[in-house]
Amino acid sequence: MDIVVCVKTNPDLQMVRIKNREAVTEAVPYKIGDLEKNALQAAVDLRAAAGGKVTALCLAESNRKAAEDIKVALAMGADEAVVIDDPALAAPDQAAIAAVLAAAVKKIGACDLLLFGEGSSDNYTGQVGARVAELLGLPQIGYARKVEAADGAVRCERSMDDMIETLEAPLPAAVTVVSEINEPTIPGLMQIMKAKSKPLQVWALADLGLGAPAPVREIVSNLAEEQDRKNILFEGTVAEQADAFVNALIKEGVLGR
Amino acid sequence: MAALLVYSERVDTACELVAGGKELAAALGLGVSAVALGPGAGAAASALAAAGADSVYVSEDAAFEGWPADAVAAGLAQIVEQAGASVVLVGSTRRGKETAPRLAQKLGAGCVSDVSSLVVEDGDLVAGRYAFGGATVAREKLVTAVKVFAVMPKTFDAEGASAGAGTVVSPALSVSTAVKVVDHRAKEGDHVNLDAAPLIVGVGRGFNAREDLALGDELAAALGAVVGCTKSLADFEWLGEDRIIGLSGAKTAPDLYLSVGVSGQIQHTVGVSAAKLIAAVNKDKEAPIFALADYGIVGDLYEVLPALTERLKSV
Numbered sequence: 001m002d003i004v005v006c007v008k009t010n011p012d013l014q015m016v017r018i019k020n021r022e023a024v025t026e027a028v029p030y031k032i033g034d035l036e037k038n039a040l041q042a043a044v045d046l047r048a049a050a051g052g053k054v055t056a057l058c059l060a061e062s063n064r065k066a067a068e069d070i071k072v073a074l075a076m077g078a079d080e081a082v083v084i085d086d087p088a089l090a091a092p093d094q095a096a097i098a099a100v101l102a103a104a105v106k107k108i109g110a111c112d113l114l115l116f117g118e119g120s121s122d123n124y125t126g127q128v129g130a131r132v133a134e135l136l137g138l139p140q141i142g143y144a145r146k147v148e149a150a151d152g153a154v155r156c157e158r159s160m161d162d163m164i165e166t167l168e169a170p171l172p173a174a175v176t177v178v179s180e181i182n183e184p185t186i187p188g189l190m191q192i193m194k195a196k197s198k199p200l201q202v203w204a205l206a207d208l209g210l211g212a213p214a215p216v217r218e219i220v221s222n223l224a225e226e227q228d229r230k231n232i233l234f235e236g237t238v239a240e241q242a243d244a245f246v247n248a249l250i251k252e253g254v255l256g257r
Numbered sequence: 258m259a260a261l262l263v264y265s266e267r268v269d270t271a272c273e274l275v276a277g278g279k280e281l282a283a284a285l286g287l288g289v290s291a292v293a294l295g296p297g298a299g300a301a302a303s304a305l306a307a308a309g310a311d312s313v314y315v316s317e318d319a320a321f322e323g324w325p326a327d328a329v330a331a332g333l334a335q336i337v338e339q340a341g342a343s344v345v346l347v348g349s350t351r352r353g354k355e356t357a358p359r360l361a362q363k364l365g366a367g368c369v370s371d372v373s374s375l376v377v378e379d380g381d382l383v384a385g386r387y388a389f390g391g392a393t394v395a396r397e398k399l400v401t402a403v404k405v406f407a408v409m410p411k412t413f414d415a416e417g418a419s420a421g422a423g424t425v426v427s428p429a430l431s432v433s434t435a436v437k438v439v440d441h442r443a444k445e446g447d448h449v450n451l452d453a454a455p456l457i458v459g460v461g462r463g464f465n466a467r468e469d470l471a472l473g474d475e476l477a478a479a480l481g482a483v484v485g486c487t488k489s490l491a492d493f494e495w496l497g498e499d500r501i502i503g504l505s506g507a508k509t510a511p512d513l514y515l516s517v518g519v520s521g522q523i524q525h526t527v528g529v530s531a532a533k534l535i536a537a538v539n540k541d542k543e544a545p546i547f548a549l550a551d552y553g554i555v556g557d558l559y560e561v562l563p564a565l566t567e568r569l570k571s572v
């Protein structure tokens with residue numbers, strides 16, 4: 001079974017600072033998102049059961065080091081990687097991302113199962129999996145927390161707002177996964193070394209026969225909300241701190257109403 | 258009249274969107290139509306009319322059973338066409354969130370998901386949603402002919418809505434799904450509503466074992482608070498998903514949010530940024546939660562919680 005995993009690299013959110021209400025991303029390193037790692041691990045586990053090939057597909061966006069960062073996916077067990085890097089795709093919207101990924105999946109060719117994280121760690125729009133599924137005419141299953149494939153079908157368990165469901169779709173299909181699905185393994189030195197010799201291709205838009213995408217949205221602003229907190233840390237023994245805290249709550253009018 | 262079209266598989270969410278959508282539609286010179294899909298969906302028509310829908314498109318086609326994304330997106334696309342809709346509001350539940358982008362893709366439309374505010378500015382809809390894990394709010398406009406917004410439940414209020422004509426329309430649709438429901442069961446566990454809770458104790462991975470959450474329960478009982486949690490604890494299935502606070506859970510606004518053993522990652526804290534007071538118990542003085550807290554106790558929760566519960570009992 002040949003699997004393509006769509007993997008996004010995100011700015012490391014722990015290192016994004018807010019300055020004058022704006023997120024400062026310059027000099028912040030990128031890394032593969034946690035949910036994408038879950039998707040990669042799911043692909044590697046499925047391959048262990050059914051054989052086949054796992055390809056990691058990454059749209060670089062504004063990450064100039066995507067072709068380097070994607071090697072983590074190869075170290076995690078992907079057999080090959082494809083990075084789409086093009087100056088016209090520095091800040092794509094979800095429609096553009098989906099168009100590019102769908103074209104790349106077609107160019108990669110063999111794909112029985114297409115995996116995504118349910119959303120990216122940074123913007124978490126959850127749009128790309130569904131859009132790519134529509135573009136490729138594939139059935140989609142979102143939020144999988146268990147995935148199995150057999151007899152030309154994929155079977156997933158998922159947890160919805162009020163229900164646990166088991167769904168089945170014929171292959172090829174698109175599936176998005178949630179964090180509960182597995183605990184991604186951290187690659188060891190051997191895997192990291194081996195990853196260096198695995199095939200990695202970098203394509204531009206022209207390689208996909210596409211032109212620059214027409215934007216579907218405009219970002220009016222993107223600012224942090226104002227937060228003003230007291231930042232009081234209590235001191236003393238545990239009992240003294242508990243006492244001071246409860247007294248503060250009483251003074252604030254939160255207790256004893 | 259061109260329309261703003263509203264759909265959610267949840268009737269309460271659909272009613273909120275109809276009520277909120279009605280004001281937006283008025284500002285845009287549109288009517289409001291609602292859509293109810295699936296076996297038995299017709300029963301929702303009167304509630305949608307009461308919330309303000311001018312018309313209600315009802316299809317009880319069996320393909321909509323369980324609301325599979327491919328069939329619902331196809332059905333909605335056909336209704337958008339028939340109703341001449343230029344704006345579609347979909348409830349951003351998990352089902353809605355996987356359906357809205359598929360619909361948008363069919364329509365060549367832009368889509369904003371997890372919308373937490375939607376207003377008309379200079380004749381254009383502007384949607385707010387969290388970005389950078391919740392650190393910022395991105396305000397986005399769509400520039401396509403049809404615009405799709407997946408709007409978070411509770412963004413609007415159906416209370417006090419003025420009723421619409423609610424003319425029921427039965428559209429002829431051609432829909433099918435490739436996805437089969439093999440099994441489904443209702444989620445077990447108690448249901449809590451964190452949205453309305455005035456006091457919340459939030460528990461995180463600082464607890465070493467599921468049994469230890471009893472310490473948090475005792476603290477919550479002494480405070481008269483409801484227990485919420487980080488996503489990690491729901492992932493462990495220590496607590497139900499309706500207790501998750503944050504980007505993928507409840508956005509709360511209590512008088513007090515007291516976190517215990519919670520690091521304060523942005524995806525969590527976005528769910529409490531509207532709290533009047535934030536307090537934290539964490540053994541790591543450098544934990545990011547303290548930067549967001551009004552009051553902090555640096556210490557081991559296994560020592561702090563019993564002391565705190567004891568002290569609260571004497572209030």
Ligand SMILES: Cc1cc2nc3c(=O)[nH]c(=O)nc-3n(C[C@H](O)[C@H](O)[C@H](O)COP(=O)(O)OP(=O)(O)OC[C@H]3O[C@@H](n4cnc5c(N)ncnc54)[C@H](O)[C@@H]3O)c2cc1C
Nearest residue numbers: 461462463487488503504505518519520524525540541558
């Ligand atoms: C797309 C996306 C969406 C997400 N949505 C959400 C969401 O909606 N809600 C959410 O909560 N998370 C969400 N997350 C996960 C989030 O990023 C964090 O991983 C999560 O909130 C961390 O949970 P935690 O604070 O319980 O655990 P940790 O980050 O592991 O923190 C545990 C804390 O406990 C402290 N501690 C340990 N032992 C003790 C002790 N004995 N006494 C006192 N303190 C102790 C530690 O110092 C640490 O600060 C999301 C992530 C992604 C990628």
